[in-house]
Amino acid sequence: MPLAKRKIKEIAGHMGKKNKTDLGLVYKDATFSRKYREAQKIDPFHLYLDKPNMHKMLPNLKGKSVLCLGCGGGAECAYIKRRGASRVIGIDLSEAMIEHARSTYKGIDFMVMSLDDIQIKNEKFDVVYADMSVHYASSIEKLMKRVSSLLKRKGLFIFSMTHPLYDVLVREPPMGNKNGQHSKLFGYVNKNGKYTIYGDYFSSRKMESFWFDEGSKVRFNYWPLGRTFSSAKQAGLALDTLLEPKLPKNASISNKNAYERYRKIPRVIIFRFVKS
Numbered sequence: 001m002p003l004a005k006r007k008i009k010e011i012a013g014h015m016g017k018k019n020k021t022d023l024g025l026v027y028k029d030a031t032f033s034r035k036y037r038e039a040q041k042i043d044p045f046h047l048y049l050d051k052p053n054m055h056k057m058l059p060n061l062k063g064k065s066v067l068c069l070g071c072g073g074g075a076e077c078a079y080i081k082r083r084g085a086s087r088v089i090g091i092d093l094s095e096a097m098i099e100h101a102r103s104t105y106k107g108i109d110f111m112v113m114s115l116d117d118i119q120i121k122n123e124k125f126d127v128v129y130a131d132m133s134v135h136y137a138s139s140i141e142k143l144m145k146r147v148s149s150l151l152k153r154k155g156l157f158i159f160s161m162t163h164p165l166y167d168v169l170v171r172e173p174p175m176g177n178k179n180g181q182h183s184k185l186f187g188y189v190n191k192n193g194k195y196t197i198y199g200d201y202f203s204s205r206k207m208e209s210f211w212f213d214e215g216s217k218v219r220f221n222y223w224p225l226g227r228t229f230s231s232a233k234q235a236g237l238a239l240d241t242l243l244e245p246k247l248p249k250n251a252s253i254s255n256k257n258a259y260e261r262y263r264k265i266p267r268v269i270i271f272r273f274v275k276s
């Protein structure tokens, strides 16, 4: 969805205190789920930054098995199938998403299942693929371990998530808290002896974002980069490639502000880890 329709704010509480498995619950709403799928088809973020770069990370898929986490309406699974994968499974928390996926794409196993409790037995995959979904897992450490256990040796875990700098740096006006503060930036200002620090890179926390004209509150995790790396390493996954996609110069976006922003501020980060 267009960024102008999003407002992001940090919400209280740090990770790890409670088992929060409900971050992605908003996607269970059939209307939200449909709006998301429709918006995705025209959103420059998906068209120019996320999807093409995620696709570049895929290896030759001929005869390979792929598990898609948080697969949404199934379009990415279908793309993976078209690229030659012989076995594709898509899991998602939202029944509405899975119903859509099942009725739209054939030859793929779609299952309603949480990232926090992946119930797949006696099967290992060449690739685990998660397009903008890992930040809904309650624990990145637990997810990394589970993904590692599902990968074949030399298997790949490819995923995209909001760039951590974007979460700490960008506050789209009129973001505002009850004191009327807008557009906090990441950094510090020393003005006439008054020293003010904005933001906090190191603290993992939950974020809230209001999509579709504030109608729907989406909640997700923010983790600093080091936490993503160390959780992968502990799970036996080694970094193979990291991408910070920049909007192509010739991208056709009517919103000039979004164009400039995507050319200068990282919106998404993409990782490819390999199981050692």
Ligand SMILES: C[S@@+](CC[C@H](N)C(=O)[O-])C[C@H]1O[C@@H](n2cnc3c(N)ncnc32)[C@H](O)[C@@H]1O
Pocket: 021, 023, 024, 025, 027, 028, 040, 069, 070, 071, 072, 073, 075, 076, 091, 092, 093, 094, 097, 113, 114, 115, 116, 130, 131, 132, 133, 136, 137
């Ligand atoms: C931003 S959407 C991305 C959808 C899809 N990967 C794509 O790129 O089109 C995030 C997806 O993650 C799913 N999701 C959120 N929390 C989840 C959880 N705990 N377990 C499984 N899926 C979850 C949502 O239902 C939603 O479909």
